[in-house]
Amino acid sequence: MARRSLFGKESRMSQSAADRLAAVPETAPAVDPDDLLVRVARGDESAFAALYDALGATVFGMARRVIRDPARAEEVAQEVFLQVWQTAARFDPARGTAKSWVLTLAHRRAVDAVRHDQAATNRENSYDWSPGVDHDQVLETVTVRLEHEQVRRCLEGLTELQRESVNLAYYQGYTYAEVAQVLGANPATVKTRMRDGLVRLRDCMGVEVS
Amino acid sequence: MTHDLHTLAAPYALDALDPHERARFEGHLDQCAECRQELRGFHLTALRLAEAEADTPPPALRARLLSEVSATAQERPVVTTLAQRGRIRRAGPRLLVAASVLVAAGAIGGYVSEHNRADDLQADSARISAVMVAGDATMLDGKVRTGGTMRVVASPSHDAAVVMGSDLKQLDDGHVYQVWAMHDGVPRSLGVLGSGAGMLYAQDIAGSDAFAVTVEPDGGSPAPTTDPVAAMPA
Numbered sequence: 001m002a003r004r005s006l007f008g009k010e011s012r013m014s015q016s017a018a019d020r021l022a023a024v025p026e027t028a029p030a031v032d033p034d035d036l037l038v039r040v041a042r043g044d045e046s047a048f049a050a051l052y053d054a055l056g057a058t059v060f061g062m063a064r065r066v067i068r069d070p071a072r073a074e075e076v077a078q079e080v081f082l083q084v085w086q087t088a089a090r091f092d093p094a095r096g097t098a099k100s101w102v103l104t105l106a107h108r109r110a111v112d113a114v115r116h117d118q119a120a121t122n123r124e125n126s127y128d129w130s131p132g133v134d135h136d137q138v139l140e141t142v143t144v145r146l147e148h149e150q151v152r153r154c155l156e157g158l159t160e161l162q163r164e165s166v167n168l169a170y171y172q173g174y175t176y177a178e179v180a181q182v183l184g185a186n187p188a189t190v191k192t193r194m195r196d197g198l199v200r201l202r203d204c205m206g207v208e209v210s
Numbered sequence: 211m212t213h214d215l216h217t218l219a220a221p222y223a224l225d226a227l228d229p230h231e232r233a234r235f236e237g238h239l240d241q242c243a244e245c246r247q248e249l250r251g252f253h254l255t256a257l258r259l260a261e262a263e264a265d266t267p268p269p270a271l272r273a274r275l276l277s278e279v280s281a282t283a284q285e286r287p288v289v290t291t292l293a294q295r296g297r298i299r300r301a302g303p304r305l306l307v308a309a310s311v312l313v314a315a316g317a318i319g320g321y322v323s324e325h326n327r328a329d330d331l332q333a334d335s336a337r338i339s340a341v342m343v344a345g346d347a348t349m350l351d352g353k354v355r356t357g358g359t360m361r362v363v364a365s366p367s368h369d370a371a372v373v374m375g376s377d378l379k380q381l382d383d384g385h386v387y388q389v390w391a392m393h394d395g396v397p398r399s400l401g402v403l404g405s406g407a408g409m410l411y412a413q414d415i416a417g418s419d420a421f422a423v424t425v426e427p428d429g430g431s432p433a434p435t436t437d438p439v440a441a442m443p444a
């Protein structure tokens with residue numbers, strides 16, 4: 001498959017060359033990711049390095065949260081940034097921020113990875129796979145590991161069903177139909193709770209849409 | 211029905227749709243400014259959820275990426291810039307020109323649908339360019355009655371065609387352009403196109419004697435329900 005080799009781990013560059021590149025001091029001052037991404041689209045490798053320095057931790061941390069397995073999360077982060085490099089020309093600053101563009105892409109990939117891995121596991125273990133989710137355990141890991149104060153506070157401001165719907169979808173990669181199943185709720189209700197939850201979070205975090 | 215699609219904006223922003231609904235909603239997004247606006251805010255909110263989890267990645271990842279990008283080609287930005295204006299400019303008579311437009315196929319459509327379809331498009335772009343540059347490729351151009359043009363590039367050796375619309379009139383919320391291959395008078399759906407500029411890749415076109423476009427309810431119809439706005443004999 002073409003995409004495999006494109007995103008595979010093998011590199012055509014020697015290890016010493018890679019080390020030299022990695023050793024280049026980080027000269028980039030705080031630069032607007034929007035500008036960086038526009039420069040990346042023109043093939044600017046130093047802008048790519050700066051963009052990675054600006055967003056790498058968010059992409060990797062989010063992926064690890066969703067996927068859990070750090071090695072797999074690292075793979076996904078690598079795929080994401082390669083995709084950013086290849087398709088940077090599609091970014092249109094008039095339609096959204098670079099950060100949002102990269103993270104939307106990254107979350108999609110992370111979620112696809114857990115769903116794909118889960119499906120593979122289910123196929124392999126179809127005889128003993130139990131679809132039951134330990135509901136309490138899920139909610140506990142979801143809430144305990146939130147580090148960011150404001151996000152935590154805003155999530156606490158949601159109703160339980162809103163919070164669980166957002167958490168299970170965004171951090172665990174569940175579809176809303178699966179969320180409904182886990183929570184024993186109506187799918188239409190879950191869709192509504194997701195919307196109410198996001199609206200409340202948006203307002204609580206003071207997200208401004210230009 | 212349309213109201214139902216609006217309610218998918220939140221699950222879409224959380225990536226909580228299955229692939230079928232995802233595609234349906236993206237089709238709707240191309241047509242619905244309200245959902246696009248709402249989604250901007252939802253995406254920024256989801257971004258905060260991601261940032262709360264930020265964590266230093268292994269240093270080796272940076273080194274690997276930097277060496278990889280220096281050996282990896284990029285899509286050509288100039289093509290995107292043209293298409294971002296909402297239309298594919300006169301693609302010219304040469305198929306190669308059109309191929310370069312389509313290899314950057316993600317350029318067509320809105321910001322959101324664009325990057326979220328990146329995976330599919332990457333998979334498609336190789337097949338698309340194969341058709342576009344095929345030695346036996348033929349090109350059909352037709353006017354669309356309601357505005358804009360439709361182009362079909364077909365390659366018998368690949369048994370496939372690429373259909374693209376340009377400057378198609380914006381349809382209301384609940385309608386899409388649907389493309390059909392006619393075979394002895396029987397239409398077979400090749401898929402739906404967004405307003406403005408859009409494209410699709412279709413297989414199994416052998417024996418088609420014409421291509422047609424109709425306006426159908428959102429999501430498409432199993433068989434045409436209206437008179438064609440464009441028809442091109444193959």
Ligand SMILES: [Zn+2]
Nearest residue numbers: 216242244245
């Ligand atoms: Zn809508």
